[in-house]
Amino acid sequence: MVTDDATGKTLLVHEILNQHYGIQAIYGRLEPMHELIATVLSHRTTHANEVTAFRTMMARFGTWEAIRDAPVEELTEAIQTSNYPEIKAPWIKQILARIIAERGEANVDFLREMTNEAAMTWLTALPGVGLKTATLLLLFNFQKPVLPVDTHVHRVSQRLGLIGPKVSAEKAHAILLRYLPPDATVLFNFHKHFYWHGQRICTWSYPKCQSCVLKLHCDYFQGKQ
Incomplete structure (x- = not known):
């Protein structure tokens, strides 16, 4: 199912990545x-x-x-x-x-x-x-319900079309947060999964679009067809 609604699309791709990578418990990397x-x-x-x-x-x-x-x-x-x-x-x-x-x-x-x-x-x-x-x-x-947006999260979100092509990472924090429930576990998994996806699949150069589980919902991939 493909939706043009930004909230619906965000929740859809989030659920697909939950299934693909598995839901993680929140953990602090360091003290x-x-x-x-x-x-x-x-x-x-x-x-x-x-x-x-x-x-x-x-x-x-x-x-x-x-x-x-x-x-x-x-x-x-x-x-x-x-x-x-x-x-x-x-x-x-x-x-x-x-x-x-x-x-x-x-x-x-x-x-x-x-x-x-x-x-x-x-x-x-x-x-x-x-x-x-x-x-x-x-x-x-x-475990506060906030959303880190690093370069990977920013890039994947832009290519999917969740945020506009000129939206900065700073502005993306607030935009993406509005699309997601204010739940720390949800936001943690959204961040981790988009981070991993940007590292492994949706790389800055030569993204592996054919291997991407999100390609049917991705503006970047659809624009290449």
């Missing part, structure tokens, strides 16, 4: 503070290089407080496998300084008790923390 700083390191960086940067940073400085107090040049060197370390090092120091000053320790578990809106506002006020970082942390670690 919340680790997740926050690692996600900042991950901007425009491969996962392997993000992990290397984080491990090198912790091996050199040992604690969040030591990272906060480290000379910016030394922190920049420690995270050099992450792209743009000269930008990210000051961000990380400022993030840690603010959290420790406000909370007395490097801990963001208090976000669990905040409303979605308040938690998003607090996080996105931090240097280098945008919607993707904030939503990843809140969904994965605190």
Whole structure:
């Protein structure tokens, strides 16, 4: 069944990917503070290089407080496998300084008790923390009903026609969220499945359209016929 209705189509392709990949329980990739700083390191960086940067940073400085107090040049060197370390090092120091000053320790578990809106506002006020970082942390670690839109989710959503070709990833957060129920498990699986599909099938170059379970519902594929 193909529908032109954006909500109906979104729910349809979501259900197809649920069946294809299987429904996942929500899991936090990392401890919340680790997740926050690692996600900042991950901007425009491969996962392997993000992990290397984080491990090198912790091996050199040992604690969040030591990272906060480290000379910016030394922190920049420690995270050099992450792209743009000269930008990210000051961000990380400022993030840690603010959290420790406000909370007395490097801990963001208090976000669990905040409303979605308040938690998003607090996080996105931090240097280098945008919607993707904030939503990843809140969904994965605190099971809040928000939707991370990374490059894979954005690309798959555009090719399917769920969002317009000129809609930015920032605007896609709110648009896609309106199409889906405010349920953290639903949103987690939507994110994970679109992420995996973008990595494995709907790749940026040479998408594997003939192997795609969504091809009958995809504007991009239909436009190639």
